[in-house]
Amino acid sequence: MFSAVDVIRAKRDGARLTDEQVDWVVDAYTRGAVADEQMAALAMAILLNGMTTAETVRWTEAMVASGEVLDLRVDRPTVDKHSTGGVGDKITLPLAPLVAACGAAVPQLSGRGLGHTGGTLDxxxxxxxxxxxxxxDEITRQLADVGAVVCAATEGLAPADRKLYALxxxxxTVESIPLIASSIMSKKIAEGASALVLDVKVGSGAFMKTAADARALAEAMVGIGSxxxxxxxxxxTDMSVPLGRAVGNAVEVAESVEVLRGGGPPDVVELTVALAREMLSLAGLSDVDPAAVLASGAAYEVWARMIRAQGGDPDAALPEPRHVHVVPAPATGVLTGLDALGVGVAAWRLGAGRARKEDSVQAAAGVLCLAKPGDRVVAGEPLLELHTDTAEAVEGALAALEGAxxxxxxxxxxxxxxxxxxxxG
Structure with missing residues (x-):
């Protein structure tokens, strides 16, 4: 018989938790037999003392075992993608239909935004x-019929992670690399995809600010998968500057459609194609050129079918903001910096994001970057557009952009x- 206090003490003192201790504490916490304050103490001990690779793998497996594991196998290879979150990171939107158009099946179970990083579902x-x-059943059917699905995770997936994440x-204790890695990988393993490509962001707009931390997280997740x-x-991937020119909800959808129609910002196209190549390689389809498929328009056709399959109208007008505030360039010259974090926080304050999971978001809120680093700007000419339904939110957004x-x-x-x-390997 185990006790929560003994498990906490073991990790507090730097010991490696046994497989049995890990299995017990994760299961007991999920059932409510371990109190929040006890799991909080254990999470802090893990943050301070770390976990071995074997511990992290076992912790992940215990979280997977806390709920259901989906079987999303269809007649084509399945491959998923996960991003650690960034500013203007709309890549899932063009990527899922592109990879499906190349012959793979993409079960993309996504989340909502929190803080300055946007959510795909929003x-x-x-x-x-x-x-x-x-x-x-709907997910599996859409995968077979369309080849791509982007939707919310089912309630039964890794309930231990959902409870621990909130704590x-x-x-x-959010910053613990073993807990981040096991949180992400437990959900992805429970989804049942046979291959996974991770987009680990690095820079001011990312969760991981340094390349060393990003690499440590990447290696931990790749190790769990193996x-x-x-x-x-x-x-x-670099997240020091917002991806593309649109940061928000509807504005990012519009930009994604531009990419799927053969246009869009070069950086969004670059990353979409790079991730597609890696996904296709893991799926055994490396002979397919995603750049050519994207240019052909086939990915847009999959997008339209994917949206219709989930009740949406791909041809409908997107929401427009009630208020648009233009931010002028402060000087004439070349734009040398546009800080991703500042822009992300501005979009969040305009209503594109949420401070708490239960908060609502505005579909039309966000920021349009009319110039990117390297572009020439003229003092007083428009540089950014702030979109919102609440005019009083502009002041906070402007404060976030100071120094950006x-x-x-x-x-x-x-x-x-x-x-x-x-x-x-």
């Missing part, structure tokens, strides 16, 4: 009629968005 819900909640959020027999690789814009004589050429790749 963005898609700006499309009239679109619904996020599907049954397992970590209010106890200062131990469970899931093919996993991770791309470390830099103008100089010249800007260094920006390198690839993909900073590094972590693969198993």
């Amino acid at each position: 963005k898609l819900e700006s499309i009239p009629g679109w619904r996020a909640r599907l049954t397992t 970590r959020d209010v106890t200062g 131990a469970r027999g899931v093919r996993v690789s991770a791309l470390l 814009v830099e103008v100089g004589d010249s800007a260094a050429a920006r390198g690839s968005l993909v900073l590094d790749v972590v693969r198993a």
Whole structure:
């Protein structure tokens, strides 16, 4: 028989938790037999003392075992993608239909935004009629018929993670790499995809601010996947500047459609194609060129079918904001900096994001970046557009943007968005 206090003390003193201790404490917490304050103490001990790879793998397996495991196998290889979150990170929207158009099946169970990072479901819900909640049968049927589904996770997936995530959020233990890795991977393993590509963001607008922390997280998640027999690789990608020009909900959907129609910002296209190539490689379809498929318009056709399958109208007008505030360029020259965190917080304060999970969001809220680093700007000319339904939110958004814009004589050429790749072995 185990006791929560003994498990807490073991980790507090730097010991490796046994498989039996991990299984017991995760199950007992899920059932309510371990109190929140006890799990909070254990989470803090894990944050301070870490976990071995074996512990992290076992912790992940225990969270998977706390709920159902989906069987989403269809007649084509399945491959999923997960992003650790960023600003303007709408990549799932063009990526899922693109990879499906290349011959794979993409079961993309996504989440909602919290803080300055946007949520895929919030963005898609700006499309009239679109619904996020599907049954397992609906998910499987859509995967077989369309090849792609983006929806909310079912309630039965990894309930231990859902409970622990909420606790970590209010106890200062969110930053623990073993707990982040097991949180992400438990849900992805429970989804049943046979392959997974991770987009681990690095920079001011990302959760991981340094390349070293991002690599540590990537290696932890790839290690968990390998131990469970899931093919996993991770791309470390730059999140110092917002992705694309649109940050928000409806504005990001509009930009994603531009990409699917063969246009859109070059950085969004670059990352979409890079992630698609990695996903297709893991799915055994590396002979397919996603750039050519994207240019052909086939991905847009899958997008339209995917949206219709979930009740949405891909041709409907997207919501427009009640208020638009233009931010002018502070000087004439070359835009040398546009801080992702500042822009993300501004969009959040305008109503595009939420401070708590139960908060609502505005479909039309967000920021349009009319220039990106490297572009020439003229003092007094429009630089950013702030979109919101609540005019009083503009003041807070402007405060978030203080120091976020830099103008100089010249800007260094920006390198690839993909900073590094972590693969198993």
